[in-house]
Amino acid sequence: METFLHRIDEVGAQERVARLFSRSIKKESKINALRTILSMIDLTTLEGKDSPGKVKQLCYKAAHLHDQFPHLPTVAAICVYPTMVSAAKTALEGTGIKVASVATAFPSGMTSLEFKLEEVRMVVDAGADEVDMVISRGKFLRGEYQYVSDEIARVKEACGKSHLKVILETGELVTLDNVRFASEIAMEAGADFIKTSTGKVTPAATPPVVLVMLEAIRDYYKQTGKKIGMKPAGGISKAKLAVQYLVMVRETLGQDWLTADLFRFGASSLANDVLMQIVKQSTGVYQSANYFSID
């Protein structure tokens, strides 16, 4: 494999982010942005204590975000652990909301390839429309890029028709150079989406990291004509930050990417904050979390 490293200018990335984040989105545009964000959310629960009951409840929330406020979109998908896929699939039947499952020994990825593939086949059989895999960060940092690439390709094969999201876990990749390179490996190996983080490591999605990944997607599109999706995840809980990310996507990749097919937010509490902002925009009254469902 060609190991050509893009050198990322970290200060430049931060300055670009600062410029993009200073945009002010108001009124009509803000409402449109907020609604778009809702439709892009992968509503996520990834806890050891998750139960079919909790997943069922979350699925209801996914389809009925805030029934007091009519004509809201639903979220794009529910993201759960492998053993919860069938519960989610049943609960979401007929809603059009997709089921995403993490797999490949999420979040660490520290197991053999055979087990990972077995896990992927298991979630696909259970009905997962999307598979969120983690890359082997240890191997990547040791320079075993070929292994990382082959692993992604094998997982993609095992996914069949299901979409594959590749989690880079950028919090463990140390530098932006690595983030860029890992993005390229993932896209070339067959990722449909690249995703920043598991949400189990800090820092999770940071704006410079997202910018670097978006630029990798843009360059890959220019070279190959293939549109790869992007999913920042972890730590995005405020509507304001999500709107700023939309600006970043729009300015880096263009209008085409402002759809749930190509851009997602992995988040558990973002939806409620966005809902509060939408209700605030329409009533003029600042809202309280007390009046929105917890899950």
Add this chain to the structure above:
Amino acid sequence: MSKRENIKKTYKLYIGGKFPRTESGRYVKWIDPKNSTAVNICRGSRKDFRNAVVSARSAFSGWCSKTAYNRSQILYRIGEMLEGRRSQFMDELMLQGESQKAAENEINQSIDRLIYYAGWADKYQQVFSRVNPVALSYFNFSYPEPTGVVSAIAPEETSLIGLVSIVAPIITGGNTVVVLASETKPLCSITFAEVLHTSDVPGGVVNILTGYRSELLEHFSSHMDVNAIVYCGSNKDEIKIVQEKAALNVKRPIVYSDENWLDNKGQDPYRILNTLETKTTWHPVGI
């Protein structure tokens, strides 16, 4: 050598334990009655208020779970710190137009009021709790709990004693507060924030805004994450706004009209009770 310039204080807001300028960047020029000094006062916006409510909400769980004894100590500490800054408050009160005697009296009253509520902090629970007679085999009791986040419109006529008289009973009861200072006499309010800041009051428990009452009143009354509003004044139109908007989330409106805060009648434990809610518990017995 060139003549030394005095360094003047920038009067800012107090939100979440920090002293930010207003996010709106707006200022009101304040000039003292004798026309000797001009000061820029932040014209706080609805977004400053929103930020302050977020701070107050996040400070609430920590403040209400402190022991009553600890809250009492902190209130006493505010009194101590105010005493230590006596001369600064004297200057500001006199700049706002008070005589030396009146200023001295106002500071004394303010300190005493803090000590008064410090004393009540670990006593009001017993006084306002009760055991209720019921005809079933239950032990039935009621006791007061803090309401939550309280917004407050401080008295317009007085600068320090008004603010202290409003804020002290609210935080004594374990609530957190966002208070709008007097529009015409704002100096002491921000200086009082400096006192709070050095008294172990956790950031966000008291948030102090300056600005126009007419602009902010509606938001103070309507915010869904505010659980009670204390309004000081006797403007009928304003009271109507407070009561109507408070109904949105059934927040408790408390109106203090025509109070003489300098008098001892300006303090009593029922003012603590005003921003408390009563919880009743049925506990099975004799089974």
